[in-house]
Amino acid sequence: MKKLLKNGCVLDPVSDDLIEIDILIEGTYIKKIDTHLPVNDPDAEVIDLSGKFVSPGLIDMHVHFREPGFEKKETIASGTRAAARGGFTTVACMPNTRPVTDSVEVVREILAKAEQAGCARVLPYGAITVRELGQELTDMAALKAAGVIGVTDDGVGIQSSKMMKEAMRKACQVGLPVVAHCEDDTLAKGGCVHDGTFASRYHLQGIPSEAESIHVGRDILLAEDIGVHYHVCHISAEQSVRLVREAKSRGQKVTAEVTPHHLLLCDEDIPEPNALWKMNPPLRSRKDREALIEGLKDGTIDIIATDHAPHTAAEKAMGMERAPFGIVGLETAFPLLYTHLVLKGVLTLAELIDKMTRKPAQIFGLPYGVLAEGLPADLTVIDLEEERAIDPDTFLSKGRNTPFAGWKVKGWPVLTIMNGNITWNQADTALTFGDFE
Ligand SMILES: NC(=O)N[C@@H](CC(=O)O)C(=O)O
Numbered sequence: 001m002k003k004l005l006k007n008g009c010v011l012d013p014v015s016d017d018l019i020e021i022d023i024l025i026e027g028t029y030i031k032k033i034d035t036h037l038p039v040n041d042p043d044a045e046v047i048d049l050s051g052k053f054v055s056p057g058l059i060d061m062h063v064h065f066r067e068p069g070f071e072k073k074e075t076i077a078s079g080t081r082a083a084a085r086g087g088f089t090t091v092a093c094m095p096n097t098r099p100v101t102d103s104v105e106v107v108r109e110i111l112a113k114a115e116q117a118g119c120a121r122v123l124p125y126g127a128i129t130v131r132e133l134g135q136e137l138t139d140m141a142a143l144k145a146a147g148v149i150g151v152t153d154d155g156v157g158i159q160s161s162k163m164m165k166e167a168m169r170k171a172c173q174v175g176l177p178v179v180a181h182c183e184d185d186t187l188a189k190g191g192c193v194h195d196g197t198f199a200s201r202y203h204l205q206g207i208p209s210e211a212e213s214i215h216v217g218r219d220i221l222l223a224e225d226i227g228v229h230y231h232v233c234h235i236s237a238e239q240s241v242r243l244v245r246e247a248k249s250r251g252q253k254v255t256a257e258v259t260p261h262h263l264l265l266c267d268e269d270i271p272e273p274n275a276l277w278k279m280n281p282p283l284r285s286r287k288d289r290e291a292l293i294e295g296l297k298d299g300t301i302d303i304i305a306t307d308h309a310p311h312t313a314a315e316k317a318m319g320m321e322r323a324p325f326g327i328v329g330l331e332t333a334f335p336l337l338y339t340h341l342v343l344k345g346v347l348t349l350a351e352l353i354d355k356m357t358r359k360p361a362q363i364f365g366l367p368y369g370v371l372a373e374g375l376p377a378d379l380t381v382i383d384l385e386e387e388r389a390i391d392p393d394t395f396l397s398k399g400r401n402t403p404f405a406g407w408k409v410k411g412w413p414v415l416t417i418m419n420g421n422i423t424w425n426q427a428d429t430a431l432t433f434g435d436f437e
């Protein structure tokens, strides 16, 4: 099966200008990219992309799909459909499932379900410790052989420095990155929002920034001699950015990701104690937010990842102190970032796309993230002019927990192609609101 995409605009890799281009997809690969390809092949389906922007398929290195175990919040089927609607073709899913993704069996189950769902490429992470309890290391060699792309106990921090050091040694031996949820329980436990102005106004227990930064600093020191690739999840605090910057300047293999919500919101923006604004790490101070933007611009922070964390409406209605941490992100990330970073002149379109495509692929060694002949046909077509309010009722994710409802944003993905197959087409209502479990 062939698809000929005509007249789409791509970023010129040299000038970063938008240039018009034709792309021929054959089977699952990009066969040809040229300024003009003839429309004379009767076997090729021709798709006109005039006026639309074509990006390499977006990559999200941090999502929670909740399967197995918490299928009421999300399934691999609903999560990958949400990914496709958000323009993502590759997503890496976190192991805080039930059972935890700490065994070859669970990894196989996730990969099989993802294959069946077919809407996005799913790359599983394996746990660092058995059941994410921080007591006993998993069999990382076996997990790697089964297909995990990194190890993490996301959802909880590794409290013991000794355990983290051993984990780094083992991960390094088998060639897996250590992806760290940085959180010191002795500082964070019991808190529900950042230890700042909002917490004091509403007399809520705060989570101080150092709860994260202490782990970032500790882990950078531990990783220094081991030489493992150490990646910081959802970085949120100014001090953490500073520590990563310093480690990079010494040439250490440290990378970091930041979420759209930490880039766009701070604790002052929380209107009232409402769990739609509750996530881990919490929205921090204005100063922290500015440091994250600075870190993203100067390359200290490598990539943007959503930390898509769906929960049920009932769970999120339990209030700021009792509701679980987490917000969804897949279906709003690109338009939010395009509107609030690119259109406001904080990042260029090329910089934003780089942090959501080429860069995540590069740091995790994945063969995706660029448009090139011979690579898998992963593309996201975006209407940079379309402006619409975010409406959680239209989400394909089972999670509706977002603080961004009603935000009017531009730059909606209209067509997503993964491995040569259309996984999202805004114009096709059958694909848009199908009957999915
Ligand atoms: N980010 C969150 O607030 N929640 C995540 C866990 C995590 O990413 O640490 C979840 O699993 O719900």
Ligand SMILES: [Zn+2]
Pocket: 154, 155, 156, 181, 233, 234, 280, 281
């Ligand atoms: Zn986390």
Ligand SMILES: [Zn+2]
Pocket: 062, 063, 064, 094, 154, 155, 307, 309
């Ligand atoms: Zn997470």
